[in-house]
Amino acid sequence: VGELIFIGLGLHDGTDISLKGLNAIKKSNDVFAEFYTAKLTGTDMKTLEKVLGTSIWVLTRKEVEEGTIVLEAAQKGRVAFLCAGDPMFATTHVDLMLRARHNSIRTVIIHGPSISTSAPSLLGLQHYKFGRTVTVVFPKENYAPESYYDQVAENMKAGLHTLVLLDIDADHDRLMTANEAMKLLEDIEKRNKMGVIKDDTIICVVGRAGSDDPTVRAGYFKDMKKEDFGPPHHSIVIPGKLHFMEAEALVGLAGAPKKIIDMAK
Amino acid sequence: VGELIFIGLGLHDGTDISLKGLNAIKKSNDVFAEFYTAKLTGTDMKTLEKVLGTSIWVLTRKEVEEGTIVLEAAQKGRVAFLCAGDPMFATTHVDLMLRARHNSIRTVIIHGPSISTSAPSLLGLQHYKFGRTVTVVFPKENYAPESYYDQVAENMKAGLHTLVLLDIDADHDRLMTANEAMKLLEDIEKRNKMGVIKDDTIICVVGRAGSDDPTVRAGYFKDMKKEDFGPPHHSIVIPGKLHFMEAEALVGLAGAPKKIIDMAK
Numbered sequence: 001v002g003e004l005i006f007i008g009l010g011l012h013d014g015t016d017i018s019l020k021g022l023n024a025i026k027k028s029n030d031v032f033a034e035f036y037t038a039k040l041t042g043t044d045m046k047t048l049e050k051v052l053g054t055s056i057w058v059l060t061r062k063e064v065e066e067g068t069i070v071l072e073a074a075q076k077g078r079v080a081f082l083c084a085g086d087p088m089f090a091t092t093h094v095d096l097m098l099r100a101r102h103n104s105i106r107t108v109i110i111h112g113p114s115i116s117t118s119a120p121s122l123l124g125l126q127h128y129k130f131g132r133t134v135t136v137v138f139p140k141e142n143y144a145p146e147s148y149y150d151q152v153a154e155n156m157k158a159g160l161h162t163l164v165l166l167d168i169d170a171d172h173d174r175l176m177t178a179n180e181a182m183k184l185l186e187d188i189e190k191r192n193k194m195g196v197i198k199d200d201t202i203i204c205v206v207g208r209a210g211s212d213d214p215t216v217r218a219g220y221f222k223d224m225k226k227e228d229f230g231p232p233h234h235s236i237v238i239p240g241k242l243h244f245m246e247a248e249a250l251v252g253l254a255g256a257p258k259k260i261i262d263m264a265k
Numbered sequence: 266v267g268e269l270i271f272i273g274l275g276l277h278d279g280t281d282i283s284l285k286g287l288n289a290i291k292k293s294n295d296v297f298a299e300f301y302t303a304k305l306t307g308t309d310m311k312t313l314e315k316v317l318g319t320s321i322w323v324l325t326r327k328e329v330e331e332g333t334i335v336l337e338a339a340q341k342g343r344v345a346f347l348c349a350g351d352p353m354f355a356t357t358h359v360d361l362m363l364r365a366r367h368n369s370i371r372t373v374i375i376h377g378p379s380i381s382t383s384a385p386s387l388l389g390l391q392h393y394k395f396g397r398t399v400t401v402v403f404p405k406e407n408y409a410p411e412s413y414y415d416q417v418a419e420n421m422k423a424g425l426h427t428l429v430l431l432d433i434d435a436d437h438d439r440l441m442t443a444n445e446a447m448k449l450l451e452d453i454e455k456r457n458k459m460g461v462i463k464d465d466t467i468i469c470v471v472g473r474a475g476s477d478d479p480t481v482r483a484g485y486f487k488d489m490k491k492e493d494f495g496p497p498h499h500s501i502v503i504p505g506k507l508h509f510m511e512a513e514a515l516v517g518l519a520g521a522p523k524k525i526i527d528m529a530k
Contacts, residue, residue, distance in 0.1 A: 008378070010283060016376060019287065019316070020280040051284070086378065088386030091510055097389070098517045109386055111281060111378035111475060113273070113351065116392060118376045121353030124362070127381060128400065132425055133393045154423070160397055210376060245356055252363045 004074040004100045006087035008112020011210025012233070013042035014051050021110045025054050029077035032070055036061045036170035037092065038084035041233045042211050056082065061170065067096050074105045086114040118209040119163055119235045122216045124249025125204075129240065131155030135165040136181040136236075138174075149188040152238055153196050159241035166234055175232035178205040182225045182236070196238070197221055204237040204254060205229050218254035269339040269365045271352035273377020276475025277498070278307035279316050286375045290319050294342035297335055301326045301435035302357065303349035306498045307476050321347065326435065332361050339370045351379040383474040384428055384500045387481045389514025390469075394505065396420030400430040401446040401501075403439075414453040417503055418461050424506035431499055440497035443470040447490045447501070461503070462486055469502040469519060470494050483519035 005024045010016020025031055031054045040048065049056055063069055073079045081087070081096070087109055088094055097107050120127050132155060134148035148164070155162040166176035182203065189197040197203075199222040207215030207229040215229045218239075242250070247264035250256035270289045275281020290296055296319045305313065314321055328334050338344045346352070346361070352374055353359055362372050385392050397420060399413035413429070420427040431441035447468065454462040462468075464487040472480030472494040480494045483504075507515070512529035515521035 010376065015285040015288075016283045018275060018281045018283055018378070022284065023280075086382045086386050088389060089382075089392055091391065094389040094510065094514050098513060101517055108477075109383075111275065111383045111386065113283070113376035113378055114382040114392075116382055117351045117354075117379040118374075121351050121374055121376065124353065124359040126356065127354055127379075128398045128430075131397055132395065132423075135393065158397075158419070165393075212373075245359065248363060249359050252366055 001104065001106060002074040002076060003078045003106045003108065004070065004097070005078065005080050005108045005110060006093060006097065007080055007082050007110045008087040009040060009082055009084055010112035011085065011115060011118055012040060012208055013211065014040055014048045016113050016210055017052065018110060018112065021112070022052065024110055025052055025080050027078060028080040030057065030073045031055065031080045031082065032057050032059050033082035034059045034064045035084065037090035039168060039175065039233070040084050041175065041231065042208065064092055064096065067099055070096065071100060071103060071105065074100060075103060086112050089114065113210065115165065115209055115235055116163060119206045119237055122206050122209060122214055122253070123204050123218065123237055124253045125161055125237065125239065125246050126243065129161050130163055131158060131160030133163045133165060135167060136176065136184055137167045138169055138176060139184070146188050149185060149192065149196060153194045156196060156238070156240050161240050162238045164236035164238060166236070177232055178207070178229050178234040178236055179225060182221070186225070202239055202256065202260060204239065204250065206235045206237070208233055209235065216254045218250040218256035220257065266369065266371060267339040267341060268343045268371045268373065269335065269362070270343065270345045270373045270375060271358060271362065272345055272347050272375045273352040274305060274347055274349055275377035276350065276380060276383055277305060277473055278476065279305055279313045281378050281475055282317065283375060283377065286377070287317065289375055290317055290345050292343055293345040295322065295338045296320065296345045296347065297322050297324050298347035299324045299329045300349065302355035304433060304440065304498070305349050306440065306496065307473065329357055329361065332364055335361065336365060336368060336370065339365060340368060351377050354379065378475065380430065380474055380500055381428060384471045384502055387471050387474060387479055387518070388469050388483065388502060389518045390426055390502065390504065390511050391508065394426050395428055396423060396425030398428045398430060400432060401441065401449055402432045403434055403441060404449070411453050414450060414457065414461060418459045421461060421503070421505050426505050427503045429501035429503060431501070442497055443472070443494050443499040443501055444490060447486065451490070467504055467515070467521065467525060469504065469515065471500045471502070473498055474500065481519045483515040483521035485522065
């Protein structure tokens, strides 16, 4: 009987892989990966194969969605399926897992660090105070959703922080920067005027989480939108009501203006 | 100059530690850990020390809160500070990090898998559809907060899922079980009657996330409250509005009644 093991490589460069994940790769007959739903920006395939001690077959979007290659291999032996972050963030992986189960293939998930906990951690913000996570997407000619703006507004109203993930355009190998996302939010603000993004709104940016030199910044929107956060991967956090301790963390860890500590008191 | 490296050991037994974390431990002069804010239920200290290849000084709550031992060691050399999950979940770790910075100690965070992404992943639920996370706490004589109930209600109203974390009573080495938490929620429901917990409410339980045999279950409250989920660690997810694909996942991965797929259509 076959086995399909989903392994999260975590953030940045693949060295976030767990000891358990490394052992599973060693015991696998085939090692696949997909990097179109999320990318590791701090490595290349050659380095990653060296770090993980295995050769890797990188699947295209079509191959993952069809699933045939992976499922056929997993019916014959033990197969590792690698991806960035935690392995079940993408619906297409859940779909693949369900299809494996329907084919009587045993499935295992080996977790990895995810941006959804790492970004709050780097900023020193309390995890339980986050509302719904949103994604700012690249606007396309016939598809420019703005629901993420409304969802940030909802969270703010409830005093909750929002993790704002940024789109990946896999076809053009392009990751949205925090500055691009701020521009999109500002444009929607100009039309909708719900007060989500004002000059004095505190905006936090985390860049290259999981690397040795992550960018961890917080400041007023008017200043942050002009700042250079280095190469992506970037994420944004728009804080809701800050606890005193969180304000201290944003000042101490992310260089936020000291004034926010008094405001949180 | 000293260095303080916070390392997340992830879930269950410490084998979730990352390659990066293992390398950092090797280079550290002292290795501390705390297990009162979160526990690894699938291992013991002797096994953990063997897995990590180091001896570990486990700190008491008082020693972590005072911070003196850790900060003095980190002023002299490279110090690893281990904990379950992701390292910045507990406020007291953020506090320790800020104090290290004030003492010109370099700080590093090495992330680990967290229950807040692992539980949704195991159930195949979409991460971005989760609202605020809540914790059900052991009621004490003079302190029996019920705000977690209201917060589940808020999330439900917005169609969002709720991750319900369960309390740890470190003094008595006791972890709340899913059944205990369901009983507490049911008791509050009887008084507040907001319809958060009804007989036919879908409840999901994840047990021992990160282990080789995690419990992944979903079903009606009336059935789930009688079920045995094995030894803790347990977490609960109370789903909001289910997408068709999520309903399929709860049926396929967690044994939920097939009826919920039709309801999600």
